[in-house]
Amino acid sequence: MSEQPTSGACEPQQVFDPRDFRNALGTFPTGVTVVTMVTPEGVPVGLTCNSFSSVSLSPALVLWSLSLRSPNLSNFLQAPHFAINILAADQRDVSQRFAQSIANKFEGVDQVTGKLGLPLIANAAAHLECRNETRYYSGDHVIFIGHVLHYAYRQCQPLLFCSGRYATMEREGDAT
Numbered sequence: 001m002s003e004q005p006t007s008g009a010c011e012p013q014q015v016f017d018p019r020d021f022r023n024a025l026g027t028f029p030t031g032v033t034v035v036t037m038v039t040p041e042g043v044p045v046g047l048t049c050n051s052f053s054s055v056s057l058s059p060a061l062v063l064w065s066l067s068l069r070s071p072n073l074s075n076f077l078q079a080p081h082f083a084i085n086i087l088a089a090d091q092r093d094v095s096q097r098f099a100q101s102i103a104n105k106f107e108g109v110d111q112v113t114g115k116l117g118l119p120l121i122a123n124a125a126a127h128l129e130c131r132n133e134t135r136y137y138s139g140d141h142v143i144f145i146g147h148v149l150h151y152a153y154r155q156c157q158p159l160l161f162c163s164g165r166y167a168t169m170e171r172e173g174d175a176t
Contacts, residue, residue, distance in 0.1 A: 029162035029169075032087045034098045035064055036119045037079040044106050044119045045075045048099040050161050051141075052084060060148035062128060065141040071101070073142065077135065082146060083114055084128040085121040089157035089168045094121055115150045126153035 036046040047070070055061035062084060066073055076082060087095055098105050110122035120127045130146025137143075160167040 023163075026163045029160050029167060032091075032095045032159040032161050032166075033064070034085040034087060034094060034121055034124075035066075035076070035082055036085060036121070037076060037082040038118060039075055040078075045072055046098050046105050046119065047072055048095050049084075052086075055145060060151075061133065062130065062146050062148060063143055064146070065143045068137075068140050068142065076132075076144065077142070079132050081116045081118060081149075082130055082132055082144070083116070083118040083120055084126075084130065084146070085124040086126040086128075086153075087121070087159040088123060088125045088154075089159050091121070091124065091159055092166050095159060095166070125156050125158045127151060 030050040031052065033049050033052045034046050035049045035052075036044060038044055047066075049064050049066070051065040053063050055063050064084065066076055094109060097109065106119060111119045112122055114120045114127060114129045116129045118129055120129075127150075128146070128148050129150040130148050132144060133147040134145040135142050136145070157168055160169055
């Protein structure tokens with residue numbers, strides 16, 4: 001028996017409950033990333049982000065978005081480069097650490113320095129080092145478009161997030 005969907009108002013003229021709308025969006029599983037950069041003073045900055053998507057293969061473009069209320073917004077607006085670290089399934093603790101408001105998020109986190117001098121999370125599923133190409137202001141977020149200059153990846157299970165919880169995936173054809 002299938003569940004009946006919960007329905008929210010979607011007409012542009014109507015205001016609908018932001019929490020309920022967030023719940024609807026949360027039904028879409030996403031990968032979990034940590035976006036990193038370095039300030040002009042050499043201070044590493046990073047945050048957990050699941051608003052990541054590919055845009056184009058040629059040229060190689062990706063996007064992610066950041067709230068206008070983020071304390072890190074000015075750093076990322078000014079950064080010439082940033083890195084997307086796509087987390088592996090066993091990196092839930094890294095995701096949680098970079099989601100917190102703590103002084104040094106990188107303390108105790110294994111990392112390497114990328115070709116652009118950016119901090120990369122060690123053992124991530126993938127690293128994408130990007131030029132901060134374009135920014136779009138839309139709603140309560142800034143959308144960052146990154147031109148991928150360098151990338152690396154490994155075959156592993158990615159960390160996923162869906163309906164407010166971490167998840168892993170079962171690939172079709174995997175033995176159960």
